[in-house]
Amino acid sequence: MHPALRRGALALLACALLAAPPLRPLLEASMTLQMLMQIPLLVAIGWWLAGALPRRAADAVADWNTGGVTGLVLASMVALLWMLPRALDAAVDIRWVAAAKFVSVPLLIGLPLGLSWPRMGFVVRGVFFMEFVATCFRLGWLYLASPDRLCSNYLLDDQQRLGRLLLVIGAEVLLLLMAKLLFGRFRFDDGAHEAPAPPAGAPHTAPHLPGKPTRRGH
């Protein structure tokens, strides 16, 4: 089987496993598992799937995705939707919302992030990380401080545990970023320093170099 097709099939299988018992009821039994395990796994599947996109399709998308900005906007908007307490509840209770979650989280959050990440320069990645950390802190604080249950399906102590974990995750990512800023090495001239090298023989999709004409010349 073609490697890209195989990856697609494996991603589909992984989503199906997550969407069926026993994994679905297990991961949706608590708010913490749903938000910190199930949804991140679905994002990871979509991200991994980005590598299977045919080069021509990836190039066509890239024309609309300078610096990975469009992908980041799409992923952020869809992620915002799945952060609503109401959406988490509905994804447990209502079948079509559940289906929407298992399709949209990989394809509209993970996939665009996977396609955009190699194209993001220093600044866009910085925006991504700061927004990630800020979201962890905002949600974490909200969940810890709210005296009410925000999800009808979940208990207050579950919500507060999730709040604490989000604060911890936000703080850890922040510390890692600070370590990287203090001790790491950056190449500011190249928006794609962590991009994997394209396979030999494939047309080279050059990173978009700021201030220089693009290879495509338009």
Place this chain on the structure above:
Amino acid sequence: MRALRTLLASLALAAAGVLALAAATNGFRAFTTETARRQDVRAHPRLLPAIALESDRGVALQLSAYRGRWLLIDFVYTRCETYCSALGGEFAQLQGLLAAPIASNRVALLSISFDPAHDDPAALRAYRQRFGDRGAGWTAARPANAAALTAVTQNFGLKAVPDGLGGFVHNVSLAVVDPTGRLVDILDSGDPRAIAASLQKRIGT
């Protein structure tokens, strides 16, 4: 060109995202299921179906038997030591505050148990008496069968989550049903005077 296309695509996606968020939150007014449900009930009162109950006297009772009166419903399980105890006391207080309309048959109070396996008529009777039932206008009841329990949870948007200690945590404080049998409001408990006043206003006394 690529920068312009990216800008256009990003703006379009951001706009679509804001529209989707607005749709998912009733125009940024409801971020939780409970809030959304209350807004929905107020905007679109819904006719409740026939729901078969068994009263605390062991008598079959249809929810529709309350048509013609304003009905206040709370949802309980009698083993509850915390929240429902407060609700029980509140219903006894409401009996006093609404004594006049209750006496003239314009208001009734109903506690529905969502734990029918445990809450038999004797348990329901004991629950009512434990909280100082004043003798008139307050009935406790349990769904008569599994279908009735489902009808209760679905029509009132009731969700009881096991709390891991043998009890439940649940939503929906007080449901207000009008004399034509429509669910018109869901209120927070905790302030019986405000609840009595809002009901008096609806009755027009």
